[in-house]
Amino acid sequence: MNINTSISEFSRAKQHIASGVNSPVRAFKNVNSSPIFVKSAKGAYITDVDDSKYIDFVCSWGPMILGHAHERVTEAVKKAAERGTSYGAPTIQESEMAEQINKMMPNIELVRMVNSGTEATMSAIRLARAYTKRDMFIKFEGCYHGHGDSFLIKAGSGAITLGLPDSPGVTKGTAKDTLIATYNDAQSVKKLFEQYPNQIAAVIVEPVGGNMGVVTPKNDFLKQLREITNQNNALLIFDEVITGFRIAKGGAAEYFGVKPDLVTLGKIIGGGLPVGAYGGKREIMNMIAPDGPVYQAGTLSGNPLAMAAGLETLKIIDEDPDFYNKLNKKADFLVEGFSNNAKQAGIDVAVNRCGSMMTFFFNSLKEINNYNDAIKSDTKLYAKYFLNMINQGIWIAPSQFECTFVSAAQTFDDLQKAVDANAKALKLIK
Numbered sequence: 262m263n264i265n266t267s268i269s270e271f272s273r274a275k276q277h278i279a280s281g282v283n284s285p286v287r288a289f290k291n292v293n294s295s296p297i298f299v300k301s302a303k304g305a306y307i308t309d310v311d312d313s314k315y316i317d318f319v320c321s322w323g324p325m326i327l328g329h330a331h332e333r334v335t336e337a338v339k340k341a342a343e344r345g346t347s348y349g350a351p352t353i354q355e356s357e358m359a360e361q362i363n364k365m366m367p368n369i370e371l372v373r374m375v376n377s378g379t380e381a382t383m384s385a386i387r388l389a390r391a392y393t394k395r396d397m398f399i400k401f402e403g404c405y406h407g408h409g410d411s412f413l414i415k416a417g418s419g420a421i422t423l424g425l426p427d428s429p430g431v432t433k434g435t436a437k438d439t440l441i442a443t444y445n446d447a448q449s450v451k452k453l454f455e456q457y458p459n460q461i462a463a464v465i466v467e468p469v470g471g472n473m474g475v476v477t478p479k480n481d482f483l484k485q486l487r488e489i490t491n492q493n494n495a496l497l498i499f500d501e502v503i504t505g506f507r508i509a510k511g512g513a514a515e516y517f518g519v520k521p522d523l524v525t526l527g528k529i530i531g532g533g534l535p536v537g538a539y540g541g542k543r544e545i546m547n548m549i550a551p552d553g554p555v556y557q558a559g560t561l562s563g564n565p566l567a568m569a570a571g572l573e574t575l576k577i578i579d580e581d582p583d584f585y586n587k588l589n590k591k592a593d594f595l596v597e598g599f600s601n602n603a604k605q606a607g608i609d610v611a612v613n614r615c616g617s618m619m620t621f622f623f624n625s626l627k628e629i630n631n632y633n634d635a636i637k638s639d640t641k642l643y644a645k646y647f648l649n650m651i652n653q654g655i656w657i658a659p660s661q662f663e664c665t666f667v668s669a670a671q672t673f674d675d676l677q678k679a680v681d682a683n684a685k686a687l688k689l690i691k
């Protein structure tokens with residue numbers, strides 16, 4: 262595939278953008294390729310600046326669950342833009358958004374809109390600390406909660422891909438309050454509570470790991486986290502920035518039947534615009550300023566364009582009682598096709614999947630249950646696979662440790678093309 266324009270545009274970008282990209286994983290650094298610059302996207306397809314077309318399985322890292330430039334979402338954004346792009350004062354649309362969130366996720370009694378997932382998790386931890394009057398919190402190795410200082414310790418996403426799980430610039434003082442446990446190992450959480458009695462404010466978890474590749478919670482792991490946090494008067498925070506509106510209308514809380522105290526949201530809730538949110542129990546959320554003492558603010562929070570795109574996206578999902586069934590059937594098709602191809606090619610893959618989010622790990626382990634399992638994957642083989650898929654017009658993540666997402670815009674014809682491309686790619690890379 263000819264990516265000449267992308268290559269020259271990357272040189273240009275590097276002149277004045279740090280590393281040439283505005284988010285690390287976009288640099289395609291670990292897959293031996295120059296990043297592909299996008300010109301436009303519509304439905305299931307992305308078109309690059311050299312006019313090649315791809316079927317998109319990255320979906321902007323999750324948000325584009327309806328596909329790109331959905332007519333209703335685009336129309337809602339256009340109309341909002343005509344009414345003005347920001348006022349710095351409340352709007353009716355923000356209440357409509359909050360009501361829609363509460364309708365789909367009833368345990369979010371009160372919500373605050375912010376501008377990214379990073380802001381959501383930072384604010385949720387601040388609130389948890391204030392509420393419990395404790396400083397420490399527990400996160401899991403390989404989970405990613407945005408780039409707030411206290412989360413950049415054994416973090417997933419680009420941090421794994423680039424081998425930078427601990428970032429310089431995070432002070433020792435900050436890092437000492439972040440405790441690390443092992444995903445799918447409730448015992449590792451219990452031990453930390455024993456070691457630091459009455460000092461741990463919260464446990465924050467991706468209810469389905471999505472940033473070390475997909476890692477699903479096993480054996481009542483989430484229920485156990487609920488019990489342990491209850492026993493220790495600590496809060497349970499579900500970081501549903503990926504899983505929220507992805508695995509069910511009510512996210513992981515509905516899917517797994519476990520009620521967290523606080524939930525963080527992002528990605529789908531913005532319909533492709535920069536949005537995040539955090540919310541939960543009224544009693545806790547009441548501590549936020551100005552009614553409460555915990556400060557958190559945002560010049561552009563609840564932005565009219567972002568509310569329009571997000572609200573329309575949530576409504577489209579909510580209106581269709583069969584939305585997740587249809588999405589899951591597509592995911593079934595992809596998983597079955599890819600798994601059969603791998604068997605035929607004689608390549609070891611471990612497939613992890615929850616609803617329409619999945620990862621095909623090039624890994625000889627049968628099950629990937631945590632970070633240590635995930636990093637045993639053959640990333641060199643993945644890089645070859647990635648280039649083969651891209652060359653066949655299938656847009657997948659330029660990293661082994663990310664999700665493959667199915668979108669409502671993809672047809673079974675698109676999926677069949679991906680399965681065929683996958684078969685070819687697996688044969689070629691062996």
Ligand SMILES: *Cc1c(COP(=O)(O)O)cnc(C)c1O
Nearest residue numbers: 377378379405406407502503527
């Ligand atoms: C993407 C992500 C974030 C960060 O969201 P941004 O909008 O990129 O700041 C936080 N948590 C999880 C689970 C994510 O996947």
